[in-house]
Amino acid sequence: MERLNVEGGNAPPRVMRPRMLSLKQLEDCGADHLIDVREPGAWCAAHLLGSYCIPVSMIPAFAGWFVGEGESVALVAADEDALETAKTHLARIGLDNIVGAYTGVIPAAAQGRDLGQVPMIKTQEVKRRIEAADNGWTLIDVRAADEREQAKIDGSTHIYAGHLNEKWQDLDPLASYTLMCASGMRATVAASWLSSKGFANVDVYLGSMGAWNANQG
Amino acid sequence: MILEKIKTPGLSHLSYIVGSGGKAAVIDPRRDCEIYVEKARAEGLTITHILETHRNEDLVSGSPVLAEWTGATVLHGPNAGGDVAFAKTAREGDTVEIGQLKIEVLETPGHTDDSLSFVLHDTAYPDGPVGVFTGDALFVGDVGRTDFYPDRAREVAGALYDSLQKLLELGDQTLLYPAHGAGSVCGSGMAEREFSTIGHERRNNPRLQIKSRDEFIEAKLAEVH
Missing domain, CATH: 3.40.250.10 (Rhodanese-like domain)
Structure with a gap:
């Protein structure tokens, strides 16, 4: 452009x-x-x-x-x-x-x-995985940096959805990734992009930050 | 006389057609340009000028297409980071006459080096401008991003501050016509409302409440996008 x-x-x-x-x-x-x-x-x-x-x-x-x-x-x-x-x-x-x-x-x-098919997983499962502290699993937050400044899930890694255009190459296709954003929309874009690049173990946090916040307290 | 906003969904891009006395100007046309020609013809207007507030990076400009269809002159700001092949370079103080409307060029760099604002005067009612097309310098509820020249972050944030002062000097009565509304990647703080005045922004826009140039620069440098 x-x-x-x-x-x-x-x-x-x-x-x-x-x-x-x-x-x-x-x-x-x-x-x-x-x-x-x-x-x-x-x-x-x-x-x-x-x-x-x-x-x-x-x-x-x-x-x-x-x-x-x-x-x-x-x-x-x-x-x-x-x-x-x-x-x-x-x-x-x-x-x-x-x-x-x-x-x-x-x-x-x-x-x-x-x-x-790519699973959509819910808050309970995300919490379970965080608590299990599995080394082979990463929660990737694909929101913009300013959104992440407001609130984030401890233990999540930040890669903006658009930046996965190149950064997918830094990830391990054999590892397991859950993608999250504010709702699950951008997370699906991101998960689907990884899936198209041959990542077999990706899923989407349905509801993402919104669902996480709704489940606190 | 008409002034109509044409909104492009998804991009939240706002373009405008303004016409008087059989002539019309289009500000920041999108690439599918039929809508401008159809609107102009429906009003009996000929598009004589196409005004670009800056070189966009989130959409393809329709200016070269519309110019080819209509023969209109395209104006673009200086320092566009390349010679904009389809446009003439406009400078501070240049004017375009559209019937009884006079459009005056104001250089408002900061968001980009080539950013222009176009000040709208009604020559029949000449006491102060009636409106201003601000591009991505000033939005409703936010101001332009200044993170596109990381090596010159402080300089361009300062430039935007100075540009905003020029816009504020147009007076509170001036209607505001920015190039984007809420939902655009060009600013996350924009109001849902797509109509405002310089006066309303002076009182309400959070970025215009910062009173010193240095504080403004610090606030812009602290932004993350």
């Missing part, structure tokens, strides 16, 4: 709705990124392998962290209307290389595809 705002960007494509792909076409499209724009709960329950989750309303704030200029993107959505909104959001931040889109995650399971 910085480059485009000096040199001048071109007009976005007039057709905002992406080309629909069959499951086979999606699997063969070779996109650099497979982004699932459904809600966090939907992605955690079942997702196409290799996909990561950026819910449609979070695209303007987060897609730019993970998708580089010119890189190709395939989208997965619950319905075609969400795809139009997703593509509009992507165009406004200069990401135009959308090779196509797919709807129908559950039907993919019915066609025999192996779908990924």
Whole structure:
């Protein structure tokens, strides 16, 4: 974007709705990124392998962290209307290389595809793990630094969600990570990104800081 | 005469179209520009000027596109960290006439080196400016971030303080038109309300309650984003 705002960007494509792909076409499209724009709960329950989750309303704030200029993107959505909104959001931040889109995650399971799942865990389980002090497990807080200044969970590690675009390389794919934020939304983006990079033992703290605070006292 | 805000959801980006006497200016257009052309045509206005408050890093500017469609002149501030190929450089005191409105350039660096504010005068009612487009210098309830030049953090925070004093000097009657509303990554302290005046901000904006330049710099350096 910085480059485009000096040199001048071109007009976005007039057709905002992406080309629909069959499951086979999606699997063969070779996109650099497979982004699932459904809600966090939907992605955690079942997702196409290799996909990561950026819910449609979070695209303007987060897609730019993970998708580089010119890189190709395939989208997965619950319905075609969400795809139009997703593509509009992507165009406004200069990401135009959308090779196509797919709807129908559950039907993919019915066609025999192996779908990924990521657990959402609750406060009791997070507390249990903190108390167990398991060396192989880390609670990663992906909120912004100013939010963390207000309140944080002792023992959590801070990596801002967007910074995982590079910092995932410093983590151990064989270790176990729980991702948290203020609610579980950004934590799902972060967990899904790690999952797409081959991290098998990630989960999401459902409710995150809000649930933690509600469970105190 | 019109002044309309066009809000881009998700980015909480605010752009504006202002028109009078058959001419219109667009401030900080987004990349899908049809909306500005359609609004101008519906009001019988020709877009003659596109004004950029600064070089954004969270969205792609529509200025080159809108300029190509309309032939309008794009104005951008000095020190943009590169020659903005599609724009002319505007300087303090430059003016643009849009019908009976006069728009005057105010250099307000701090958030970025190239930050401009555009002061709106109604020449038929000339006692004081009627409004100001502040970009990311002054928001409703917050001021711009100054963490983009880590090596010059103190200098740019001080520059923003000086720029804010210039904006306050426009007078309490001045309506405020910032480039972002609440929910933007460009400031976490913004009010939910997207309308204000310089006077209301003078009294209520927490960052404008800091009375000394040094204290303001310290407060900005202590911010974490």
